[in-house]
Amino acid sequence: MALRRFALLAMVGLLTPAGWLRAQSPATQDAQLKFVVVLTRHGVRSPTGEAAKYDPYAALPWPKWEVSPGYLTPHGYKLMALFGAYDRVWLAEEGLLEPTGCGDAPYITILADSDQRTRETGKAMAEGMFPGCAPDVHALPEGTHDPLFHSRGGDAALSAAAIAGRIGGDPNNLTAAFHSQLAALDNILAGCGHAPANPGKRTSLFDIPATLTANKGRSRAELRGPLDIASSLSENLLLEYTDGMPAADVGWGCVDGARLRELMELHTAAADYGERTPAIARTLASGLLDRILAAMEQQVTGKPVAGAPGKPGDRVLLLAGHDTNIATVAGTLGLRWILDGRRDDTPPGGALVFELWRSRTSGDFSVRVAYTAQTLEQMRDASILTLRNPPDRVPVFVPACGRPDSSCAWPAFAAAIRDASESTSAVRTP
DSSP, X not given: OHHHHHHHHHHTTOOOHHHHHHHTSGGGTTEEEEEEEEEEEXXXXXXXXXXXXXXXXXXXXXXXXXXXXTOBOHHHHHHHHHHHHHHHHHHHHTTSSOSSSSTTGGGEEEEXXXXXXXXXXXXXXXXXXXXXXXXXXXXXXXXXXXXXXXXOOOOHHHHHHHHXXXXXXXXXXXXXXTHHHHXXXXXXXXXXXXXXXXXXXXXXXXXXXXXXXXXXXXXXXXEESHHHHHHHHHHHHHHHHXXXXXXXXXXXXXXXXXXXXXXXXXXXXXXXXXXXXXXXXHHHHHHHXXXXXXXXXXXXXXXXXXXXXXXXXXXXXXXXXXHXXXXXXXXXXXXXXXXXXXXXXXXXXXXXXXEEEEETTTOOEEEEXXXXXXXXXXXXXXXXXXXXXXXXXXXXXXXXXXXXXXXXXXXXXXXXXXXXXXXXXXXXXX
């Protein structure tokens, strides 16, 4: 009967590749969702620097923001509350939470980095999930270094060699490889016809020297140049768009959703080389992955595990961090995705989701990984998220343990994280 249904869906064209993976998932067989870890990036914020930091590259003034640099905006707060409300609906649909009420609030643990944007993101999601009875957000005081989200280990010389080995030994190769995207952004920064030509008024992206250095005393190599600067500037355009600014203020009226998706390749590429490179990613993500593993192991065994956030019996662990946390975890485990027309992008509010399932027949545990994010238009319009209008979500294959249905057996998944941590320890050994 199951094979007949599968064939019928395939014949009528209803079974997309993502749908095929879902048809093979534990949820449609005999497994029950037991626990979820959501590693999310904070919501839409203002640029992290003052406008003066970006002025040298633009012919026209940058738009003004209503909050301090790097702060979650009111629009960003609303978006994360919408995401939290949707997560409640999704988890209720899977049987992990009740659809309404406060009874499940004690089974949610929320940890956030100390920045305003991450603490407020955790608060917004908690309020969206449990209106009127939101669980506490646990975070260090603002400005305090939190090693869970910011590792200080690493070897600058090794990371420089690892990056150099990916770019042909010359950082100028990145400028050549992404020349068309850089040229498109440079044209926008020049005013894209909205400002009089004045080459001496601004620094072109192509005037920036490309360098790769391993400065003594630093834990990471520094990859600087056109791609690095373009990464920050293209993300500023993303923030303008997703914060719902008037079209005339998004890239000075020159950037729409389609153009923005092209420009974001610059941000994704910079993260790929600077954060996803395994020798760098393993060092930066080790502590966070260890905590994720401990939290999941605690639910598998039903017993407290040293270092695990939360407690046995929890149903959700929400970690509100940064795009760097998602990129380094993904780089460590070899995770890749395409979502909303963008490759490996980590937009505001995007999240890696680790699901722990248990078979009703065998009692065995398995893990499935997904990546989810609101589309650019859902963010811009602050769309209500429902099962009929969900955020984008794609299954993510874990190379070290993935099976044909894209799941990992629990022992293999745990081994994959432990192996990554051991590799990190080896990297740190003098």
